[in-house]
Amino acid sequence: MDSSQLVIQIIPLAWAAAVSPTALSFFLIMMSLTNKPRLAGLSFYIGAIIVFFITVFIGILLGNSLTSSGHTDPSTLAAIDMFLGALLVLLGIRNIFGKKSDNHGGALLKYLQVEDTASNLHKMKRYFTVGFLTFLINFSTAIFVLAAARQIGIADAGLVPAAAAIVVLLIITLVVIEVPLIFFLLLPKTGEKVMKPVNTWITNNGNYLVAAFLIIIGIYIVYNGLGKLGMA
Numbered sequence: 001m002d003s004s005q006l007v008i009q010i011i012p013l014a015w016a017a018a019v020s021p022t023a024l025s026f027f028l029i030m031m032s033l034t035n036k037p038r039l040a041g042l043s044f045y046i047g048a049i050i051v052f053f054i055t056v057f058i059g060i061l062l063g064n065s066l067t068s069s070g071h072t073d074p075s076t077l078a079a080i081d082m083f084l085g086a087l088l089v090l091l092g093i094r095n096i097f098g099k100k101s102d103n104h105g106g107a108l109l110k111y112l113q114v115e116d117t118a119s120n121l122h123k124m125k126r127y128f129t130v131g132f133l134t135f136l137i138n139f140s141t142a143i144f145v146l147a148a149a150r151q152i153g154i155a156d157a158g159l160v161p162a163a164a165a166i167v168v169l170l171i172i173t174l175v176v177i178e179v180p181l182i183f184f185l186l187l188p189k190t191g192e193k194v195m196k197p198v199n200t201w202i203t204n205n206g207n208y209l210v211a212a213f214l215i216i217i218g219i220y221i222v223y224n225g226l227g228k229l230g231m232a
Helices: 003-018 021-033 037-068 074-097 106-111 120-136 139-155 159-173 175-186 188-228
Strands: none
Touching: 003 139, 003 159, 003 188, 021 037, 021 120, 021 175, 037 120, 037 139, 037 159, 037 175, 074 139, 074 188, 120 139, 139 159, 139 188, 159 175, 175 188
16 A cells, blocks of 8 residues: 555544644633643644654554454454544534533643743743643544554555555644644734634534534444445
8 A cells, every 4th residue: 555545534523623622722712821822822722742753653553453453354344434433423412412611621621821021931831731632532543543544554554655655644633723823923913813713613513523423433433334334
């Protein structure tokens, strides 16, 4: 399998992982509270990247273990896909009826409040931790990244295709942070002006956005699982 084939396989999961109102909300709130937006944004992003690579590593190990144990037959992979798809649909339904306040953990919001007089190193550690924890507890993103990384492990396509797929997965998964971060790095005033209404919309509608993606992608994965069994 070449790089393009592997990338095509993981792109739907990558875009599903990218839908993260929780991460975007925390990021924008952090950027509005800090007097060092560039430091805060980059530190948050690095923390998110660390969680991403940990999740990818676990997913690839899972894929490799399925391959080495001979559990990559269509019926086993179909069962995994259908279980994952059903779980995502249930999570989507849960998000429809979830409280809007569920997107904002009180502890993390309190942790975001860093004294202006604190050193840059202290601020960097604090914002790095917020980014790390935000993505660590973001289950809907993690499960998609894990599924994509599992696919990379199962494909066993070699170093270059796997590396290309991981880079694409990283860029797409964290696009919800990358786009506003670019605004704040290059055009800080424009970024603040544009992102405030975005944050308001996400706060009010984030649950429904995530629910729609979880249900759609969940159905798609279940359909793929049934296809492996010749039932769809």
